[in-house]
Amino acid sequence: MSAIVKEMSIQVKPKAKESIAKATNIQKKDIVYDTKELNLWYGHTHALKNINLEIHEREITAIIGPSGCGKSTYIKTLNRMVELVPGVRTTGSISYKGNNILGKTMKVEELRTKVGMVFQKPNPFPKSIYENVAYGAKIHGIRNKKLLDQIVERSLRGAYIWDELKDRLNENAFGLSGGQQQRLCIARALAIQPDVILMDEPTSALDPKSTLKIEELVQELKKDYSIIMVTHNMQQAARISDRTAFFLNGEVVEFDNTNKIFSNPSDKRTEDYISGRFG
Numbered sequence: 200m201s202a203i204v205k206e207m208s209i210q211v212k213p214k215a216k217e218s219i220a221k222a223t224n225i226q227k228k229d230i231v232y233d234t235k236e237l238n239l240w241y242g243h244t245h246a247l248k249n250i251n252l253e254i255h256e257r258e259i260t261a262i263i264g265p266s267g268c269g270k271s272t273y274i275k276t277l278n279r280m281v282e283l284v285p286g287v288r289t290t291g292s293i294s295y296k297g298n299n300i301l302g303k304t305m306k307v308e309e310l311r312t313k314v315g316m317v318f319q320k321p322n323p324f325p326k327s328i329y330e331n332v333a334y335g336a337k338i339h340g341i342r343n344k345k346l347l348d349q350i351v352e353r354s355l356r357g358a359y360i361w362d363e364l365k366d367r368l369n370e371n372a373f374g375l376s377g378g379q380q381q382r383l384c385i386a387r388a389l390a391i392q393p394d395v396i397l398m399d400e401p402t403s404a405l406d407p408k409s410t411l412k413i414e415e416l417v418q419e420l421k422k423d424y425s426i427i428m429v430t431h432n433m434q435q436a437a438r439i440s441d442r443t444a445f446f447l448n449g450e451v452v453e454f455d456n457t458n459k460i461f462s463n464p465s466d467k468r469t470e471d472y473i474s475g476r477f478g
């Protein structure tokens with residue numbers, strides 16, 4: 200086992216034996232997304248190849264792998280955002296709570312009310328803090344001020360940023376720090392009361408202190424939400440996720456409990472990647 204794998208396993212230890220036992224015994228939870236034989240092409244580029252993955256509810260699933268291996272493409276299929284790219288074609292199925300979201304009968308708007316998304320760079324709207332969080336509710340027709348106030352407070356509390364922002368609700372969101380903006384974006388995602396939160400490298404633009412806050416927040420959120428997080432930061436995946444999928448060249452090389460992936464991966468390519476031998 201390489202030094203980095205060892206170092207990572209030290210981080211996921213502290214009770215190596217116990218954690219491996221836990222790894223093989225991870226609690227059985229319901230499946231939120233069941234992806235079967237998913238293939239995706241951007242024109243002639245075969246970006247996802249025969250993906251089979253089960254995402255479990257109220258867990259953090261990390262998606263890791265080198266640049267260009269299909270991580271973002273995969274999570275963007277889960278809310279069908281990938282279709283915004285012209286010329287995208289898919290085969291296979293992704294079942295969300297039993298319904299194939301790639302099927303013709305799936306109502307995309309309905310799906311997106313269940314699936315919030317947080318991006319790499321915080322992307323607040325050029326509006327007040329309040330308006331940022333109330334936005335989703337307003338476009339769903341909610342006009343009642345009292346109800347909107349409640350949604351804003353509940354969502355900011357959910358993102359653990361209410362105390363910091365409660366006296367600044369009418370200020371422009373652009374005046375917040377990067378870390379605060381990202382937590383505001385998480386609050387905005389929570390405001391639509393989703394089941395699932397997709398996160399595409401949510402901390403890559405943040406300093407270590409803000410990163411830590413987001414990681415703590417994400418761990419709190421998994422009590423109520425299923426979270427799928429793309430990350431380039433393997434220590435982060437090891438620290439906070441329950442399961443990890445390692446993608447390479449559009450394929451899933453290995454998908455397992457995070458403790459197992461980082462302490463005793465089954466595939467040599469996984470070990471090489473987490474040891475820093477490539478990528």
Ligand SMILES: Nc1ncnc2c1ncn2[C@@H]1O[C@H](COP(=O)(O)OP(=O)(O)OP(=O)(O)O)[C@@H](O)[C@H]1O
Binds near residue numbers: 241246264266267268
């Ligand atoms: N809009 C697009 N049009 C054409 N090809 C695309 C598009 N988006 C991604 N691709 C291609 O699909 C493949 C997977 O890209 P994707 O962005 O999903 O990878 P990634 O693992 O998220 O990469 P990174 O870690 O660099 O963000 C790459 O070959 C990429 O060039």
